[in-house]
Amino acid sequence: MTISSHDFANSFVDGPAITQLSPPEDCGPVGSWAAITLNLTVTTNGTQFDRLGIFTFHNVEIWRTSTFEPTIGDGIVWTYIKDVTQYMPLFTESGEFLLELDNLIETGLDGIYSTTVAATYFESSAEYPPAEKADIIIPISTLSNTTADDASVPPAFSLNITVPNNTVAIYAEIFASGNGLEEDWFFNVPDEFFSNISPNITSPHDGFREVRLLIDGLVAGVAFPYITVFSGVGLHSILLATNRELWYCRIAYLFCRCHPVCSIID
Structure with a gap:
């Protein structure tokens, strides 16, 4: 349909x-x-x-x-x-x-x-x-009805949700993609070397990214974003040739198993 x-x-x-x-x-x-x-x-x-x-x-x-x-x-x-x-x-x-x-x-x-x-x-x-x-899918999002439900981090995004008392397994999906100066985060350099790089080549804050999911203040999952090579990035023709269809037509989500927190959440 x-x-x-x-x-x-x-x-x-x-x-x-x-x-x-x-x-x-x-x-x-x-x-x-x-x-x-x-x-x-x-x-x-x-x-x-x-x-x-x-x-x-x-x-x-x-x-x-x-x-x-x-x-x-x-x-x-x-x-x-x-x-x-x-x-x-x-x-x-x-x-x-x-x-x-x-x-x-x-x-x-x-x-x-x-x-x-x-x-x-x-x-x-x-x-x-x-x-x-x-059994149930709970949105962890901005809950907007007029725009997409994504949020920018850092600093952080938080939401109060309630899960059934008889929950025995929780799986969390995290969609993470860089925008602006973060679009090619995997080519960024450490801050101490950034001043030695020619202008408009790359960005600071190094090339490692980690997403942490906290439930009631406890780390319930850690995930590492996949590299996404977008079609407009002319620098990376070799990467585009090998990743074109797979990555930016279907930007991969990150998957966390959060079962251990089932026994402590209200």
Whole structure:
């Protein structure tokens, strides 16, 4: 089913594409599906920077992506299919589906990203049984209903949540990607050497990043962001050749098992 078709032009100002998504009525009992996938197709004809795209559903981020960086010519089109089966509890209820793709039209940048998002639900059978799924998915986000639910860190982001008393396992997903001077954090140099580097080559604060998840003040998980080489980074042609499709079409999330804290949280 088609979720949305939207042109992102001056979307820094105009905002994201927001649509209402409900579970299908002709694909077996709701929540019994074998799998769910999202299909993102994008086309543009013009010159534009690469732009970050964030999908959220019920205030939960389910996919972070980035566009290609097109130049004027014959245009460009691409399609990416993302498995979102792990978020099945979200898809069993109607809710707002949001795609934020901030873009800007100005002199020298005339590329409009035309997007189509579709969902495919796979009915279960004896051969393909219903997928295993979480009992509940709790958003740890800004809980915004008008923009993507991401937050900038440092310094930190915190939220009070409540989990069921009978919880025996907690899995946390962390989406982390650098922006601005952090976009190529993996090439940054230690502060003590930064003054010796020619201008506009790199940034300070070295090339190591660690994300810590704290629950009730205790470290419940530690994760290390993956390197993401975006299409607009002209320096890294070798990295782009080996990582192009894998990394920026589907920016990998970080996964933490937080089971030990189940016995101490209220």
